[in-house]
Amino acid sequence: MGKKLLIHNDKVPGINTLEVYRIHGGYSSVEKALKTMTPDQVTDEVKKSGLRGRGGAGFPTGLKWSFLAKPEGVERYLVCNADESEPGTFKDRYLMEKIPHALIEGMITSSFALGAKTSYIYIRGEYFYVARILEIALAEAYAAGWLGKNILGTNFSHDCFIQVGAGAYICGEETALLESLEGKRGNPRIKPPFPAVAGLWGCPTVVNNVETIAAVCPIINMGGEEYAKIGIGKSTGTKLISASGHINKPGVYEIELGLPVEEFIYSEHYCSGIRNGKKLKAVVAGGSSVPILPTELILKTAKGEPRLMSYESLSDGGFQTGTMLGSGGFIVMDEDTSIVKNLFTFTRFYHHESCGQCSPCREGTGWMEKILQKFLNGTAIESDVELLWDIQSKIEGKTICPLGEAAAWPVAAAIRHFKQEFLDIAKNKKFIDISHYNRLNKIVA
Amino acid sequence: MKVTIDGIQIEVPKGTTILQAARMIGPEVAPPAMCYYSSLKTSGGYCRTCIVKVTQGSSANPSPIPKPVASCRTEVMDGMVVENNINAELLEARKGVVEFLLINHPLDCPVCDQAGECKLQDLGYGHGSAATRFEFKRREYEAIDIGDKIKLHMNRCILCYRCVKVAEQITDNRVHGVISRGDSSEISTYIENIIDNDFSGNVIDVCPVGALTDKTFRFKQRVWFTKPVDAHRNCDKCSGKTRVWLKGEEVVRVTARKDQWDEVEEFICNSCRYDYKKTSDWVIEGPSPIHRNSVISQNHYQHLNELKLQALKQQNALGFMPLDKKP
Numbered sequence: 001m002g003k004k005l006l007i008h009n010d011k012v013p014g015i016n017t018l019e020v021y022r023i024h025g026g027y028s029s030v031e032k033a034l035k036t037m038t039p040d041q042v043t044d045e046v047k048k049s050g051l052r053g054r055g056g057a058g059f060p061t062g063l064k065w066s067f068l069a070k071p072e073g074v075e076r077y078l079v080c081n082a083d084e085s086e087p088g089t090f091k092d093r094y095l096m097e098k099i100p101h102a103l104i105e106g107m108i109t110s111s112f113a114l115g116a117k118t119s120y121i122y123i124r125g126e127y128f129y130v131a132r133i134l135e136i137a138l139a140e141a142y143a144a145g146w147l148g149k150n151i152l153g154t155n156f157s158h159d160c161f162i163q164v165g166a167g168a169y170i171c172g173e174e175t176a177l178l179e180s181l182e183g184k185r186g187n188p189r190i191k192p193p194f195p196a197v198a199g200l201w202g203c204p205t206v207v208n209n210v211e212t213i214a215a216v217c218p219i220i221n222m223g224g225e226e227y228a229k230i231g232i233g234k235s236t237g238t239k240l241i242s243a244s245g246h247i248n249k250p251g252v253y254e255i256e257l258g259l260p261v262e263e264f265i266y267s268e269h270y271c272s273g274i275r276n277g278k279k280l281k282a283v284v285a286g287g288s289s290v291p292i293l294p295t296e297l298i299l300k301t302a303k304g305e306p307r308l309m310s311y312e313s314l315s316d317g318g319f320q321t322g323t324m325l326g327s328g329g330f331i332v333m334d335e336d337t338s339i340v341k342n343l344f345t346f347t348r349f350y351h352h353e354s355c356g357q358c359s360p361c362r363e364g365t366g367w368m369e370k371i372l373q374k375f376l377n378g379t380a381i382e383s384d385v386e387l388l389w390d391i392q393s394k395i396e397g398k399t400i401c402p403l404g405e406a407a408a409w410p411v412a413a414a415i416r417h418f419k420q421e422f423l424d425i426a427k428n429k430k431f432i433d434i435s436h437y438n439r440l441n442k443i444v445a
Numbered sequence: 446m447k448v449t450i451d452g453i454q455i456e457v458p459k460g461t462t463i464l465q466a467a468r469m470i471g472p473e474v475a476p477p478a479m480c481y482y483s484s485l486k487t488s489g490g491y492c493r494t495c496i497v498k499v500t501q502g503s504s505a506n507p508s509p510i511p512k513p514v515a516s517c518r519t520e521v522m523d524g525m526v527v528e529n530n531i532n533a534e535l536l537e538a539r540k541g542v543v544e545f546l547l548i549n550h551p552l553d554c555p556v557c558d559q560a561g562e563c564k565l566q567d568l569g570y571g572h573g574s575a576a577t578r579f580e581f582k583r584r585e586y587e588a589i590d591i592g593d594k595i596k597l598h599m600n601r602c603i604l605c606y607r608c609v610k611v612a613e614q615i616t617d618n619r620v621h622g623v624i625s626r627g628d629s630s631e632i633s634t635y636i637e638n639i640i641d642n643d644f645s646g647n648v649i650d651v652c653p654v655g656a657l658t659d660k661t662f663r664f665k666q667r668v669w670f671t672k673p674v675d676a677h678r679n680c681d682k683c684s685g686k687t688r689v690w691l692k693g694e695e696v697v698r699v700t701a702r703k704d705q706w707d708e709v710e711e712f713i714c715n716s717c718r719y720d721y722k723k724t725s726d727w728v729i730e731g732p733s734p735i736h737r738n739s740v741i742s743q744n745h746y747q748h749l750n751e752l753k754l755q756a757l758k759q760q761n762a763l764g765f766m767p768l769d770k771k772p
Contacts, residue, residue, distance in 0.1 A: 185623070190490040190518050356604065356630035358491050363545035366628045370581045387578060394541030397512040398493050
């Protein structure tokens with residue numbers, strides 16, 4: 001078992017209350033930062049730690065913070081992206097639900113480093129009950145003087161607000177999130193300008209994932225250099241992985257980056273193997289938008305080295321033979337899984353969630369879903385596979401925001417690694433039962 | 446700032462976008478644009494037809510931008526090198542965008558008032574393919590009236606957001622916008638509010654397709670049977686400079702004047718557009734400049750006979766024989 005820094009206390013009764021959280025060393029990073037450090041020193045520690053964004057893109061957090069424009073007399077904002085909507089990802093929910101104060105503590109420390117007087121937690125509409133938990137925790141923090149004016153008797157004052165979204169996947173994209181936070185339609189903005197220059201209400205803004213912000217607390221407590229020793233290479237620290245699918249023990253696991261994928265799937269400390277003694281067929285390693293990999297490529301890289309749970313190792317081989325760590329939504333599929341049916345589910349989701357601003361994504365996602373529907377109906381022909389490939393290649397990289405890519409990559413990877421399955425269906429005109437989807441469709445309509 | 450587009454270098458001021466720079470060079474390198482509109486702020490970036498490949502970011506940072514960029518929203522950097530028509534990969538990508546714009550378009554050009562001056566027709570002709578690969582039912586909406594002068598055919602809309610920007614920036618207050626999400630997005634008025642505003646008619650002019658049409662002109666005439674002339678009148682609301690479309694002596698419609706990129710020069714008010722439909726209301730300045738390749742200029746060539754002669758010479762040189770001369 002590796003080191004745990006974020007959810008090591010998750011089983012402690014009452015850890016969601018300030019009192020118990022404080023007994024277990026809570027808010028010590030706020031004390032340390034505000035009393036003994038300058039904002040720049042905090043940023044330096046985060047830089048030294050090598051912490052990378054946990055939301056999916058894996059951009060170095062310290063670097064992102066240092067890009068923040070700091071003009072005189074202009075407000076700066078920290079926004080926490082709690083719009084965790086990537087299918088297969090539920091780590092932030094677990095963290096916020098069990099230890100809400102970990103996020104609030106991280107928000108205060110990070111805001112101190114950035115010089116933000118106000119911060120927002122944008123939480124997805126479906127997590128309404130989690131927002132309630134956070135609000136209670138926030139009230140506790142205000143009452144105890146961790147938030148508000150002159151925190152701990154220093155000059156630093158800070159306010160934190162929670163905003164509940166209306167349940168749109170696209171609002172997890174940082175600029176769409178900012179639009180939504182401003183009360184507008186959640187459409188991604190055209191970049192540049194980046195949020196670090198002109199974000200919320202035109203002011204410099206940093207948008208970070210829940211887990212990233214929570215990870216700032218252990219970094220300040222133990223020191224950036226010490227944190228950097230955990231993990232492997234440029235993938236430092238620990239990561240929450242949401243394991244789901246055909247495994248014996250689904251759930252949220254905190255791992256040290258660099259854990260072999262094979263150990264993660266089969267070790268009894270983690271997923272404990274495939275359920276019902278079946279064989280592994282494929283894994284989506286980082287949330288539904290990252291490329292799916294078949295067994296031989298997920299356990300070992302193309303070079304034959306064991307694949308590790310780290311940013312570098314998972315993306316080894318590019319998209320030809322690799323994938324991405326993404327948001328850590330680890331979806332395991334056993335030998336009975338139909339990749340085509342699974343791809344239909346993903347594509348249907350992206351079609352439904354496309355914002356409709358730019359044409360390739362608006363029209364292309366729906367088109368791909370319709371073609372995949374043909375495969376499920378048993379009416380597909382072999383050339384449909386080529387057409388599908390062509391459509392995804394014309395969406396990828398042509399859109400305003402990464403939703404286009406998120407919709408295109410799963411299609412590309414499924415065809416790249418499981419083309420025969422598509423061709424077999426087209427040849428045999430096999431019908432795949434999707435009656436439960438039709439029921440869903442009716443509900444949606 | 447120096448920028449090179451398709452091998453042609455041009456010096457432009459700071460803050461110029463790639464599209465504007467390309468337009469300065471000329472139509473042969475300018476990428477097509479369906480949603481960008483020079484007189485509307487924050488327009489552009491949605492349709493993705495104007496994408497170009499940046500092979501050198503700037504002279505300070507010569508690395509290329511990996512993905513194609515929307516030229517209408519990307520400012521040039523000093524020493525930037527851009528490829529548009531000379532990059533085959535890019536043209537293929539643009540073909541894809543055109544295909545996406547067309548898969549849910551009804552292709553009802555024979556009954557569409559915009560036919561002949563439709564940007565989507567031009568785009569499809571210039572950059573699309575001859576056949577469609579889309580075999581499913583297209584998206585359908587009922588045509589609705591927005592206001593007593595404007596008809597909205599959502600079927601034909603490509604969601605360029607131009608009309609939304611007009612309402613935001615030209616008229617007093619916006620009562621229409623985009624509702625729903627993804628491919629069910631549609632332009633709609635807010636709870637049956639009608640567009641009732643002195644400058645609302647401009648949404649018709651900016652619409653690149655036949656989604657927003659003038660109800661006073663609908664089904665009256667095909668545009669290529671009408672003759673556009675520039676005219677003006679004294680107006681206290683707008684400049685009064687308009688383009689009047691004549692059929693014989695009759696004024697069939699009035700629109701704003703458009704430049705060579707088919708973009709409105711000066712927005713006009715609704716009284717000029719709808720209320721003055723007699724030739725005597727207008728001071729006619731002369732024929733409007735219409736591009737020679739446009740269907741509107743058919744039969745309006747000034748040197749028609751010369752052109753015919755030229756074509757005949759070319760045919761003779763190639764050994765063609767005119768149909769009526771064939772034995």
